[in-house]
Amino acid sequence: MRREKLAYLQIHPKDNVLVALRDLAEGTAISFAGQEFVLREKVKAKHKFTIAAMPKDEPVYMYGVLVGKLNYALDAGALISTENLRHAADDFHLGTRKLEWDKPDVSAFVGKTFNGFHRSNGTVGTANHWLVIPLVFCENRNVLTLKKALEEKLGYQVASKDYTNEVDTLIQKYQAGASVDDLLQIDLSNSAEGKQKSKLFPNVDGVKFLNHDMGCGGTRMDSDALCGLLAGYVTHPNVAGATILSLGCQHAQASILRDEIAKRDPNFDKPLYVFEQQLEGTEQELMHKAIKATFAGLAQANQQERKPATLDKLCIGLECGGSDGFSGISANPALGFLSDILVTLGGSVILAEFPELCGVEQELSDRCIDEDTAQKFMSLMQVYNAKAEADGSGFYMNPSPGNIRDGLITDAIKSAGAAKKGGTSPVTAVVDYPELANAPGLNLLCTPGNDVESTTAEVAAGATIVLFTTGLGTPTGNPITPVVKLSTNTPVYERMPDIIDINCGTIIDGEETIEEAAHRILDYVIRVASGEEQPKAVQLGQDDFIPWRRGVSL
Structure with a gap:
């Protein structure tokens, strides 16, 4: 049901500015709370204007809280800007508990379910992914090598979004003699789209490769936090298992990752394959083991299916x-x-x-x-x-x-x-x-x-x-x-x-x-x-x- 579209709004009764909901021209008559005034200048939609004359250093309130103070005095109907308003916020302290709240009517959702992936620790995922993660940036190239080997062959490459077909179109036009100006005018919207290969493992939503630039060379606090972050992904309800690539000598050790996993899930039972390049030797040996483990892990993850879960399992x-x-x-x-x-x-x-x-x-x-x-x-x-x-x-x-x-x-x-x-x-x-x-x-x-x-x-x-x-x-x-x-x-x-x-x-x-x-x-x-x-x-x-x-x- 369509309701009247307002031109401006006071968000909270305590607020001393109004929000323009559409562009308002200079001289627009404003009627608010028994007051009549005109805008001193144009106010674009989303911006604010005063509802009364305000002296220098006057507090400005929105949403019922202090959001700034005026740098100089303003008349009613003046645009609030970075020039006349500076940041200000109220101090805070340990106050009394305010835990009463009006619970919404949830009758429309009681009994509703979603179909998710149930994990042994009681959590429920909204997706089912396999992860390939480097413990240190030194392994990024190896992760990308795995991605190149696995992603397209298993049907997980995003179809028609790499724009290679558009490049092919430009190559053809250039080879046919198109000038620089001609190339800039070519319509690429009709370039042929690639076809998405079907997934070999239909119950696995994706193999995800998480490159980053951390794990060594920074502070130990950062590398420890990285291990905690990665543990959060490995133990996540949306993840079936993971392949971890480690160089071996970095700050972010595999043992730290395992400790962080145990903190989050003491009974962790997902497949987890960790390979250390300095122990494996050649890149080929590392890749062969990682590819076999990842493929076997995907086959295991594919055995899982979506089942109903109540909405309290959502996070x-x-x-x-x-x-x-x-x-x-x-x-x-x-x-x-x-x-x-x-x-x-x-x-x-x-x-x-x-x-x-x-x-x-x-x-x-x-x-x-x-x-x-x-x-x-x-x-x-x-x-x-x-x-x-x-x-x-x-x-x-x-x-x-x-x-x-x-x-x-x-x-x-x-x-x-x-x-x-x-x-x-x-x-x-x-x-x-x-x-x-x-x-x-x-x-x-x-x-x-x-x-x-x-x-x-x-x-x-x-x-x-x-x-x-x-x-x-x-x-x-x-x-x-x-x-x-x-x-x-x-x-x-x-x-x-x-x-x-x-x-x-x-x-x-x-x-x-x-x-x-x-x-x-x-x-x-x-x-x-x-x-x-x-x-x-x-x-x-x-x-x-x-x-x-x-x-x-x-």
């Missing part, structure tokens, strides 16, 4: 990237409502990106189930920000040029909207990178705001589906966990249909409520978790994997 990672001024009022609160539904059903959700929780620390710490959990969250935030400040790049520098251009002009504004993904339920666990964060309820996981680093970490922490909101568009994916992309506005959904799965601009357009959007998203998640739908990132083979170096990354 949803919440992520945003390329955010805009609509993120906090459309896609993010829709995910927040979905989060509350899943928590009510007994499932798990992960809210990460700690630099994008700056300014909402008090609310989140008050929602922690006990004081120890609240104290851990506050300590992680303080230590992380202090490290960033020491290196000359505090949380206040988090917004990107794209964020700023589309209305997120301070980190506190960005954070207040980003936190909406976490809904309103109590925080049941606070977890430091790279540990598991799959306890029932809302988990807070310390990660950077960097899209790929954070998504990589959420998956290692247990996320079996990642819901990723974007206002500007981003192709981010993950090797083993489906990443569902949700647009905050309709134009980006229509402009980038090859990477966006779901449009939440319908909320801005007045076509559905936040609750209705959340129900639609969860229905889609169930289909993805059952293998009935493939998100665009999976279709494109968008296998992004970047471990976090524990230094500063915002």
Whole structure:
């Protein structure tokens, strides 16, 4: 049912600015809360303007929290910009527990199931992958050699997405005498597409090869964290087993990886093959053993089949990237409502990106189930920000040029909207990178705001589906966990249909409520978790994997 599309919005009763929901011309008459004034200048959609005259240093509130202070006085109807607003956020402290919340109506989802892969430790995967992982960057070439040998032959190469057919077209035109200008005008949209080979192992979704640039030469803290991260992938519900390539002399030893695996799954029983090049000798000997082990492992993994599981077995990672001024009022609160539904059903959700929780620390710490959990969250935030400040790049520098251009002009504004993904339920666990964060309820996981680093970490922490909101568009994916992309506005959904799965601009357009959007998203998640739908990132083979170096990354 279509509803009236508003021109501007006050997000929270405490807010002293309004958000433009469409482009508003200079001189536009604004009527709000009994006041009448006109806009002093053009205000683009997603940006904010004042609702009353405000003196210099006046606090600016959005989402009911402090998001900045004015550099100079403004009249009513003035555009808020980086020139007149500076970052500011409230301090936080250990407060009283605020654990009461309004549980959503979940009757539409009670009894629903998804078809997943049941593991011996009680977890359920939404996919079934085999991993090939280097313990150190020295083994990247060998991993790529395995990929070249296995991927296409087994039917796991992404069809028609390498653009070799387009290059063939250009070669033919060039050899036929096309000029430089002619080449630039050639239409490549009709180039022939390659055919996808059928999978030899139909119950295995993919063989995934996780290259990285770590494992030695850095700090021991980084190499230990890498082993923890990789252990999270090996033990992940979406993984059937793994082939590990080690050089032998690096910091990230196979013994450390095995210890980290045992921490996460003491009764680990998946097939795990570890090969050390310095012991095997020649590359050929290493490759022969790795190929045989991987092939045998795939044959074993292929014996597993999807079976029904209740929705409490889902673990949803919440992520945003390329955010805009609509993120906090459309896609993010829709995910927040979905989060509350899943928590009510007994499932798990992960809210990460700690630099994008700056300014909402008090609310989140008050929602922690006990004081120890609240104290851990506050300590992680303080230590992380202090490290960033020491290196000359505090949380206040988090917004990107794209964020700023589309209305997120301070980190506190960005954070207040980003936190909406976490809904309103109590925080049941606070977890430091790279540990598991799959306890029932809302988990807070310390990660950077960097899209790929954070998504990589959420998956290692247990996320079996990642819901990723974007206002500007981003192709981010993950090797083993489906990443569902949700647009905050309709134009980006229509402009980038090859990477966006779901449009939440319908909320801005007045076509559905936040609750209705959340129900639609969860229905889609169930289909993805059952293998009935493939998100665009999976279709494109968008296998992004970047471990976090524990230094500063915002």
